[in-house]
Structures are given as C-alpha cells and as structure tokens.
Amino acid sequence: MSELTQLKLEKIDEYRFRIPRSYKPGMRVPGIIYTDEKLLKDIRQDKALEQVANVAFLPGIVGASLAMPDIHWGYGFCIGGVAATDIAEGGVISPGGVGYDINCGVRLLKTGLQYEQIKDKIEDLVYALFSDVPSGVGSKGDIRVSAKEEREILVKGAKWAVEKGFGIREDLECTEEYGAIEGADPKAVSDRAYERGKAQSGTLGSGNHFLEIQVIDQLYDSRLSDSFGLELGQITVMIHSGSRGLGYQICDEYVRSMVRCLEKYKINLPDRQLACAPVKSPEGESYLAAMKCAANYAWANRQCLMHLTRKAFERVLSQPWEKLGMYLVYDVAHNIAKIEKHNVGGQEKKLCVHRKGATRAVPAGHAALPHMYKETGQPVIIPGDMGRNSYLLVGTEKSSETFFSTCHGAGRLKSRTAATRSIDANALLKDLKSKGIIVKASGRDTLVEEAPQVYKDVNEVVDVVHNAGISKRVCRMRPLGVIKG
Amino acid sequence: MSFPKDHSQKPYKLLEHTADIGIRVKSKNLKGVFKDAASAMFDILAEKQKRKILAQKTLSLKQQAANKEELLLAWLNELLSLSAVKGLVFHSFTIKRIDENNLEAMVKGEDSRGYEIKTEIKAATFNGLMLKKSGSGYTAEVVFDV
Numbered sequence: 001m002s003e004l005t006q007l008k009l010e011k012i013d014e015y016r017f018r019i020p021r022s023y024k025p026g027m028r029v030p031g032i033i034y035t036d037e038k039l040l041k042d043i044r045q046d047k048a049l050e051q052v053a054n055v056a057f058l059p060g061i062v063g064a065s066l067a068m069p070d071i072h073w074g075y076g077f078c079i080g081g082v083a084a085t086d087i088a089e090g091g092v093i094s095p096g097g098v099g100y101d102i103n104c105g106v107r108l109l110k111t112g113l114q115y116e117q118i119k120d121k122i123e124d125l126v127y128a129l130f131s132d133v134p135s136g137v138g139s140k141g142d143i144r145v146s147a148k149e150e151r152e153i154l155v156k157g158a159k160w161a162v163e164k165g166f167g168i169r170e171d172l173e174c175t176e177e178y179g180a181i182e183g184a185d186p187k188a189v190s191d192r193a194y195e196r197g198k199a200q201s202g203t204l205g206s207g208n209h210f211l212e213i214q215v216i217d218q219l220y221d222s223r224l225s226d227s228f229g230l231e232l233g234q235i236t237v238m239i240h241s242g243s244r245g246l247g248y249q250i251c252d253e254y255v256r257s258m259v260r261c262l263e264k265y266k267i268n269l270p271d272r273q274l275a276c277a278p279v280k281s282p283e284g285e286s287y288l289a290a291m292k293c294a295a296n297y298a299w300a301n302r303q304c305l306m307h308l309t310r311k312a313f314e315r316v317l318s319q320p321w322e323k324l325g326m327y328l329v330y331d332v333a334h335n336i337a338k339i340e341k342h343n344v345g346g347q348e349k350k351l352c353v354h355r356k357g358a359t360r361a362v363p364a365g366h367a368a369l370p371h372m373y374k375e376t377g378q379p380v381i382i383p384g385d386m387g388r389n390s391y392l393l394v395g396t397e398k399s400s401e402t403f404f405s406t407c408h409g410a411g412r413l414k415s416r417t418a419a420t421r422s423i424d425a426n427a428l429l430k431d432l433k434s435k436g437i438i439v440k441a442s443g444r445d446t447l448v449e450e451a452p453q454v455y456k457d458v459n460e461v462v463d464v465v466h467n468a469g470i471s472k473r474v475c476r477m478r479p480l481g482v483i484k485g
Numbered sequence: 486m487s488f489p490k491d492h493s494q495k496p497y498k499l500l501e502h503t504a505d506i507g508i509r510v511k512s513k514n515l516k517g518v519f520k521d522a523a524s525a526m527f528d529i530l531a532e533k534q535k536r537k538i539l540a541q542k543t544l545s546l547k548q549q550a551a552n553k554e555e556l557l558l559a560w561l562n563e564l565l566s567l568s569a570v571k572g573l574v575f576h577s578f579t580i581k582r583i584d585e586n587n588l589e590a591m592v593k594g595e596d597s598r599g600y601e602i603k604t605e606i607k608a609a610t611f612n613g614l615m616l617k618k619s620g621s622g623y624t625a626e627v628v629f630d631v
Contacts (some may be wrong), residue, residue: 072503073503075611096610248565248608252608256562260551271612273610273612275611415503443601443602445604
C-alpha cells in the first residue's frame, strides 16, 4: 500500500516529528507527533496527519497540536490527539475534540489471585461475566434508575454508585477526578439525551468496549509494582466503557449548535467537525457543563460494571470480593476536555486540554493525585487488543511537554470493512484459544472488527511513550478471558 | 425489508475509513438521497433475524437546518437517536416534503428485538460530509462514528 500522506515531517529526535506551521496557512502552532519511524509508516496510510494539522487552526491553541503514537484517522480530530487552548486568550472548546463517547475510559482492578490458582476457572469466569454484565449495542442494564436518580448520577458520578452500595469509598480515591468532575449541570442536558442514557447504566456497550481477565506477565519497575501491590502471575481485570447514548446525544447536539458559532465568533476552520466556541462564551460554558454530566455518568457506569464484575467473581469462586483482593488500581478517562493549570513559557496558564484518545499522565507530587499515589505518579492504563498485551504506566515530569498526556491504547490500523473482508471469525477464535485466550462476544461482526490484526502492536506504541519519557512502564498484562460488547 | 448479503446489490457504497464507516449514495433527487442514506445506515446497524414481524410503529418527523448537508446530518442523527430511545429499527422511509432547509417524513420501524444489532453507530459526523448535484442527480457522502 502506498503512503497516502506525503506530508514532509521534520524529525526532532527518534520519537518526535514536527508538522511545521508553514504546512498550511492558518495553522497557529506546529503539529508534533510522538512516534518512531516504523509506526510512522502506518500513520502515513490515512488522513490522521492532516487532522493533526487541522487541529492547529483552533483559536487559542498553545504549544502544538499533539498526537500520540496510537494516532489514527478519526472524524475532525485524529484519535490519539491532544490540544490545549488558553482560556484567557479566547481559547476554544470543541465537542469534536472530546468525541461522541464522552469519558470513554478504562479501569484496572487487581486481585489477590495468582494464575496458577484459578487457571481452571477462567472459562467459568468468562461465562459468568458474559451473563452478568450487560453488553452489546444499546444493551439495557439491571441497574435501573429513576429520572431523579439519573440527574443525581450526572452530578455525583461514581459517588452515586458507591452510595447505592456498588462499591466502597476507596474506589473513588482511585478514580480520576475522584469519579465526579465538578461543574456538571444537568440543565445543560436535553430531555432526549436523558432518555437515550436512561436504561444504559451498568452496561458495557459495544465495538471496542470490553471486559478482560488478565495475568501480569512482565514487570518493568519493581519499586513501582510493589507500591501498586502488583507481582508476576497476578490476575487483574480491565474494564473499558464510556457514557453510551447519553454522551453520543450530547456531542451530536453541541457539534451541530457550535457549527453556528463559527460564524458568530469568526472562527475559520478547515473541517466543520472541529466546530467550537470560546470556553468563556455561553455556548462553550453550556457544552462544558453538559460534557461533565456525561463524564460523571461514564464514571458511574464503570463503577457499576466493576461491581457486577466483583459479584461474578464472588459467584464463581465462592468468596467475597474483599477476600479475593479485588481492589481498584485506577480509572482513567481518555475522551475528555478538562480545565487545568499548566506552565506555558514560564507562566502558569489556565488551559482547556482536549484529550481525544489520550490519557492524562501526571507525575509524582502532582496536586490532582490521591495521597496513595503522591509518590508513584498517576497510574496510566493502556489497553491493547484482545490477542496481545495491555500495560500499566505512570506519569512523569517529562510529560509536562504534552500537558501531562500520553497514549490511550494500541490504535487502529485497519478499517472495519477490511477486517470483515479478510478475517474469519471461527479461525480467529481458534487462534486465540490456542494462545490460551477465551473470548465471548455479543456478535461475530464485533469480534472480527476487533481482531488483534486490525490494531497496531501496543508493545511498539508503549515503547515510544516510554522511550520519549512522557510516561514510564510499570508492568504488562496478557489476556486470558475477554468479553466483547 | 430484507438486507441482501451482497454489497453490490445495495443502494450505497462503503468508503474505506480506518476507525469509522463511510457511505456514498447516489440518487436522482434529494428525496432519494435522504431515503437511501437512512436505509444504508440501518443496514450497517442491524440485520433482520426473526421471520415473525414484531411490533411496528410509524412516526412522523420534521427537521430543519441551515443547508442541505446539515439537513442530511440532522435527519440521520434524529433517526439514530429515535431508534435508541424507542427501541426500533427503522426500515421504511417516506420523505413527504423536502427542500434545502426543511424535511418532513414518515418512518416505519420494527421492535429491535427482531434484529441482530451488528454495529453501534454513535452518530453521523460532519467529517467528509458531502451532498452535491452530480450529473442528473445527487451524490452524498457521510462518515459515521462507530
């Protein structure tokens, strides 16, 4: 396949490449891609680099339009992109820079179990999880909420779930923003969005969303893994989900209304999907308040999913989850915009940081960290594909250059249509089984579209962020059992 | 409505996109483009499973937008949203009235439990959105976030 993008990049070092401002008139800052030469060949196959350049048009953008090594072609923003805008300088917020699945994110639970102890129970656990955790398109959950409660979820986030008995207070300590970002205003959410989200609390969703039983197969830093209570052979569980229909509806409504803002605020952009408004404008403030509602809903959702996971483990292993040591390591958002303070050119600035398929990664000592992670830095959870690995990393000081951001996963390599054409579901299941991986999926299409070969190798992606110094490897997991939505 | 397995029989073409799904539809008039784009979207989303027809519902729908491209997006996203909220898969689309800014339609949907939901479509996006006159008719391209 020939390279689609002939764009001439400037090589800064082994892991940083620049799209100069001169590439397109209208770019306010350069683009910087975190990658190596090998991954760059794949990145050039689609229009992702063009999208990095387009994001550089956003009013108020500071530093650079950034892309992580898992970058791929999205809609408007590339997936794997980071853009920070200076609020005091008319910086904008863009719903497309967050995406439809607001606060899509991932959480990692550890267990006190070793692989050898439960290797014969993995299949039972997979079936129990598949039956107890609602998954698939538009799935509806057993955790039903009233209209009043739904408004509470939008403000309280994961705290709502814990108050309902779906978890413990310590879970909130181990969740980004403590499971509820401040400033959510349910009045900014339309009735339709409420309706669309109503029945989906405690559901996994579909597509790339999953629940995975894993085993730690590699330790990179024994001091850090000790601090997190992680060791070789230990069983972990990873949950990947988002805000479901509520987020989709909020994003759709605000993208369409913000297209009108482009004229109103005289903003010139090469792609309407980047539609935006100044953070300090009625439209910007309203979107931010609604986006925070969806973010909180997603944290409540992942908390409910974790509760159902703990209960499924209890049922199969006949022990309470506390005895099984099923404690949350951390939960991160990877589709979100947040108002954060950063040092820009020696000055502290209030920025709106868009992370679209990117993860916050703050270093040790950062004010956003709970006390137990003050010395380690923020745990960063990087899911891979269902056949290879996932990672736990931590944030580093060096990631100040990316507004404390790093990659979010492996990143897609092949289209869904290409996957459907070339991959046979039965052969895929057989191959995964031969590697000791049991998979249950709601549909064959999902299975094929999410096959390992449609993703980049997460090991290569993580090598880049580790070697570039914007996060640090702690340990690696490999999948044993996968539930695909 | 039955969904033929062979893509060559379908009134739309799939466009390659790394993460998402794009479609191209062609029709001799705007009504046809809007109808075919909606059919394509639900063809990607669902496949009829049960022979028995479950509960059917007909809804009337009005949309307004600043131009015909945005009207197409509003139409598709309204259908997606209604489909999720009402638990229906829409299979019949009658565009009663359409101009550059307004649309009135009747849509018929069936209980989604009679379908295998294949691909969750989050939304139709502005990315690469195109609707233009071409030769004797209209061509539209839409990218869905899936």
